Amino acid sequence: MSKLTSLEICAGAGGQALGLELAGFEHLALVEIEKNACSTLRINRPGWNVIEGDLRQFSASSFKRVGLLAGGIPCPPFSKAGNQLGDRDERDLFPDAIRLVDECRPQALMIENVRGLLDAVFDDYRNKVEKQLKKLGYVPGWRLFNACNFGVSQLRPRVIFVGIRKDVADKYAWPVSLDTEPLTVGELLHDLMKANGWRGVDRWREQANSIAPTLVGGSNKHGGPDLGPTRAKRAWASLGVDGHGLWDEAPSCDFVGMPRLTTRMTARIQGFPDEWQFSGRKTATYRQIGNAFPPPVAKAVARQIFAALSTKRIFKVA
Secondary structure (H helix, E strand, C coil): CCCCEEEEECCCCCHHHHHHHHHCCEEEEEEECCHHHHHHHHHHCCCCCEEECCHHHCCCCCCCCCCEEEECCCCHHHCHHHCCCHHHCCCCCHHHHHHHHHHHCCCEEEEEEEHHHHCHHHHHHHHHHHHHHHHCCEEEEEEEEEHHHHCCCECCEEEEEEEEEHHHHHHCCCCCCCCCCCCCHHHHHHHHHCCCCCCCHHHHHHHCCCCECCCCCCCCCCCCCCCCCHHHHHHHHHCCCCCCCCECCCCCCCCCCCCCCEHHHHHHHCCCCCCCCCCCCHHHHHHHHHCCCCHHHHHHHHHHHHHHHHHHCCCCCC
16 A cells, blocks of 8 residues: 655654654654664554654755655754844755755755744745745745644744745645644643642642743753743743743652643643653753644644645655
8 A cells, every 4th residue: 555655864863753653644754863862762663663863964865755844953043043144044944945846856854943934034035945945846834833723832923934836836735723722731641740649730730720831941052841931931930830941750749839841741832742751861851852843733734744745645655
């Protein structure tokens, strides 16, 4: 039976890869440079073909029958926190993504990034990307989505770029938001917070009565196991959470004060299933989680791409 396949770049801890899997895609390979993230992928999916290395040194020429090229390329070039240097930032991998498209000519391309990519300062950059993809035979489009509209208990706006090959572009439609509201932080994490019998957990649940602010994973140069800059910490404090660090386990039964989250709690906020394991110590684990693409959002977009490409089921597993 024919299958729709995918090639994942900048795979990280597998948030987008998991979403694609849930949408029906079968991965031919996943490319990732960070050792801990590669270990995370292998732990959870031993059968996945994880290629550990620099994307700039990777060639997609042996994946010419792939249906979808997808990935979450580094955000700092387009983020205000990274000074929005765009193509002047050494971490800009959009040119490599386009190179890979040219090498393997997938039926579709899906790239996730920060909302800053839609700022006016990047109008010329986006136009250049679109022109390059159009020249290769794709119909490109950008869309801003918020994870909370797809069941994720987090205010997390993200830009999704989708390029569909001309012959199937008319079959593609962007996903629509869910009708249901996501759980509040208190509702989502109540069972994890009470794991050690914390007596104040019900009172805390009442205070944590809205969704989470954006999780910020940081980079290798900056960031650690805390929940972001000062404004984010204030938002967490309003939910009864101390955002100045992470704990290894839930609060004890007699704990008094504002609890901190564990990495497992942040993973649930990001939309990962509880059985998804992460490799590395606390900082490395949180960095993987905070930088991930929420699987439910990836699934929603990928499902629409899958439906469009299913009109031509011609790509088989290599």
